[in-house]
Amino acid sequence: xxxxxxxxxxxxxxxxxxxxxxxxxxxxxxxxxxxxxxxxxxxxxxxxxxxxxxxxxxxxxxxxxxxxxxxxxxxxxxxxxxxxxxxxxxxxxxxxxxxxxxxxxxxxxxxxxxxxxxxxxxxxxxxxxxxxxxxxxxxxxxxxxxxxxxxxxxxxxxxxxxxxxxxxxxxxxxxxxxxxxxxxxxxxxxxxxxxxxxxxxxxxxxxxxxxxxxxxxxxxxxxxxxxxxxxxxxxxxxxxxxxxxxxxxxxxxxxxxxxxxxxxxxxxxxxxxxxxxxxxxxxxxxxxxxx
Amino acid sequence: xxxxxxxxxxxxxxxxxxxxxxxxxxxxxxxxxxxxxxxxxxxxxxxxxxxxxxxxxxxxxxxxxxxxxxxxxxxxxxxxxxxxxxxxxxxxxxxxxxxxxxxxxxxxxxxxxxxxxxxxxxxxxxxxxxxxxxxxxxxxxxxxxxxxxxxxxxxxxxxxxxxxxxxxxxxxxxxxxxxxxxxxxxxxxxxxxxxxxxxxxxxxxxxxxxxxxxxxxxxxxxxxxxxxxxxxxxxxxxxxxxxxxxxxxxxxxxxxxxxxxxxxxxxxxxxxxxxxxxx
Numbered sequence: 087x088x089x090x091x092x093x094x095x096x097x098x099x100x101x102x103x104x105x106x107x108x109x110x111x112x113x114x115x116x117x118x119x120x121x122x123x124x125x126x127x128x129x130x131x132x133x134x135x136x137x138x139x140x141x142x143x144x145x146x147x148x149x150x151x152x153x154x155x156x157x158x159x160x161x162x163x164x165x166x167x168x169x170x171x172x173x174x175x176x177x178x179x180x181x182x183x184x185x186x187x188x189x190x191x192x193x194x195x196x197x198x199x200x201x202x203x204x205x206x207x208x209x210x211x212x213x214x215x216x217x218x219x220x221x222x223x224x225x226x227x228x229x230x231x232x233x234x235x236x237x238x239x240x241x242x243x244x245x246x247x248x249x250x251x252x253x254x255x256x257x258x259x260x261x262x263x264x265x266x267x268x269x270x271x272x273x274x275x276x277x278x279x280x281x282x283x284x285x286x287x288x289x290x291x292x293x294x295x296x297x298x299x300x301x302x303x304x305x306x307x308x309x310x311x312x313x314x315x316x317x318x319x320x321x322x323x324x325x326x327x328x329x330x331x332x333x334x335x336x337x338x339x340x341x342x343x344x345x346x347x348x349x350x351x352x353x354x355x356x357x358x359x360x361x362x363x364x365x366x367x368x369x370x371x372x373x374x375x376x377x
Numbered sequence: 378x379x380x381x382x383x384x385x386x387x388x389x390x391x392x393x394x395x396x397x398x399x400x401x402x403x404x405x406x407x408x409x410x411x412x413x414x415x416x417x418x419x420x421x422x423x424x425x426x427x428x429x430x431x432x433x434x435x436x437x438x439x440x441x442x443x444x445x446x447x448x449x450x451x452x453x454x455x456x457x458x459x460x461x462x463x464x465x466x467x468x469x470x471x472x473x474x475x476x477x478x479x480x481x482x483x484x485x486x487x488x489x490x491x492x493x494x495x496x497x498x499x500x501x502x503x504x505x506x507x508x509x510x511x512x513x514x515x516x517x518x519x520x521x522x523x524x525x526x527x528x529x530x531x532x533x534x535x536x537x538x539x540x541x542x543x544x545x546x547x548x549x550x551x552x553x554x555x556x557x558x559x560x561x562x563x564x565x566x567x568x569x570x571x572x573x574x575x576x577x578x579x580x581x582x583x584x585x586x587x588x589x590x591x592x593x594x595x596x597x598x599x600x601x602x603x604x605x606x607x608x609x610x611x612x613x614x615x616x617x618x619x620x621x622x623x624x625x626x627x628x629x630x631x632x633x634x635x636x637x638x639x640x641x642x643x644x645x646x647x648x649x650x651x652x653x654x655x656x
Contacts, residue, residue, distance in 0.1 A: 094387075095414075095415050096387065096388060096415055096417070097384075097386065097387010097388040097389075097415075097543040098386060098387040098388010098389055098543075099387075099388060102568065122546075123544040123545045123546040123549075123575070124385050124386055124387075124543065124544055124545060124571075124572045124575060126386070126567075126568040126571055126572065129567045129568060129571060130567075144455065145455065163477070163481075165474075165475055165476050165477055166476075167525075183550050183554075183579075183582065183583060184550075184554065186474050186476070186547075187455055188455050188456070188474055188476030188478055189453065189455050189476075189478060190476050190477060190478040190481065193453065193478065193481075193482065194481065225545070225546055227545065227575065227578050227579050227582055228545075228546075228550055228579055228582055228583075229546065230546070230547055232544075232546045232547070233518065260544070261387040261388075261414075261415070261543050261544070262414035262415055262542065262543070262544075262548075263414045263415065263513065263515060264414045264513060264517070264518055264519070264520045264548065265518035265519060265520075266546075267414075268516075268518050282388075282627075283627055284623075284626060284627035284628070285417075285420045285627065285628065285629050286392070286415075286417035286420060286626075287627075289415075289417065289420070290415045290417070293414075293415065293515060296515045297515050297516060300515060300516045311623070314620065314623050314624055314627055315624060315627040315628065318627060318628070339620070344566055344596050344598075345596075347566050347567055347568060348566065348567060348596065348597070348598045350567065
């Protein structure tokens with residue numbers, strides 16, 4: 087079983103539309119949506135939920151107002167500016183979205199007035215789509231630990247993959263290069279980067295390639311909407327050759343991509359569009375290299 | 378006044394809007410690129426570099442001569458950045474949140490601090506714009522401390538605009554916190570609507586007023602407008618889908634280069650936000 091992770095660096099380059107198409111084209115694979123704080127894959131794969139679970143991770147502090155002596159120790163110790171003084175009540179309060187759950191305030195409060203309890207950070211789901219099993223999740227609004235939720239989604243997807251004797255796991259990754267991206271690519275078999283022909287897209291691909299190099303993983307790439315700027319597309323292709331990135335193809339700007347999404351379908355299911363044909367070709371190229 | 382430009386979904390045009398806002402503004406302004414994982418606003422400003430500095434966070438280092446291997450630091454650490462392994466305390470620097478708990482809890486005073494460089498802060502100037510961008514070092518997971526540092530440069534000007542990272546979790550929240558107003562940029566697609574709904578919920582929870590810019594307008598999908606109407610969120614601007622804008626952007630030109638009429642619209646948005654806030 088091989089695990090392929092789709093990422094991009096820059097957001098909005100078409101990761102999810104392409105991942106959904108891969109899920110449809112692939113026979114016998116499990117798909118996992120690891121863009122847990124803006125998970126959109128369900129909107130085009132239309133999953134039916136089978137099982138779900140709570141994602142409990144880390145803790146959060148809160149001040150028990152009746153016990154608080156207003157000494158301000160928590161305020162001075164907190165490195166995350168999560169504690170503030172409430173003029174109305176004359177007590178200190180902790181902001182939920184700012185608290186990183188380190189526990190310093192709770193451990194050093196002289197009045198024992200700070201509770202430090204487990205935090206529910208989200209939910210995960212195992213679902214069925216007409217193209218196989220899908221594992222996805224929802225990070226709670228303002229919650230921490232998106233990286234851990236990504237790792238959990240991948241772990242569940244692998245377990246499902248083993249049960250079903252799947253050939254591949256296809257992961258829709260998050261944008262950027264930080265915590266959730268690192269959690270998405272660590273220990274996978276191959277990374278596929280979707281970029282766009284702009285200075286931003288090229289710059290972000292360079293950073294992605296450095297990150298993937300850091301983890302010693304094979305990197306594959308494609309350019310989406312390549313005809314928006316053919317010159318930069320060419321530069322990206324050259325960059326890929328230079329860096330040993332396997333360039334799998336370029337998808338033209340095609341309004342059918344948006345139309346498919348509005349219909350709640352993947353690009354390859356919607357129409358015999360130019361974009362759909364190129365995505366199929368790219369998938370063929372990828373499979374040839376990965377398996 | 379600080380305006381944060383955020384989105385939920387990536388690639389909807391946050392940077393386009395953030396750059397257009399400061400370029401259109403007639404007085405001095407500050408632009409902070411807080412999308413430190415992939416900072417791109419600099420491509421669109423013809424600015425002169427002032428300085429570049431490394432940014433580090435404090436992480437623990439154990440003084441082996443003082444440490445008696447009691448393991449209380451490792452027990453205390455909520456992020457598993459410390460572990461007692463045989464005759465040694467291991468430090469996993471990149472897991473550390475720099476809370477300082479280990480050094481406070483150590484009965485032997487054996488926890489010292491050293492620097493872990495996680496990125497770089499670059500400041501530049503062009504005409505009336507002071508520009509600061511953070512760049513996270515490749516392989517470093519934690520962007521919030523760098524984002525907090527970039528935001529320190531945003532005080533005291535008439536207008537500070539924050540170009541936020543995508544998503545709805547800690548990096549986005551860190552970038553948005555403390556802003557007077559949030560502009561959420563989205564596009565007329567089901568993904569755009571869904572991610573807008575999450576971002577709007579996050580911003581509402583933080584009790585910051587918000588408005589929506591609907592970019593690449595004209596797909597025929599009405600979900601974003603319906604959502605905004607239902608929630609009583611104002612759509613402050615619609616920008617038509619135009620491949621010429623995408624082409625200009627791709628080579629580092631701004632939307633103002635292609636659509637000069639945007640300047641007045643952006644100024645109008647700043648005025649409107651200001652008036653709304655002082656009401």
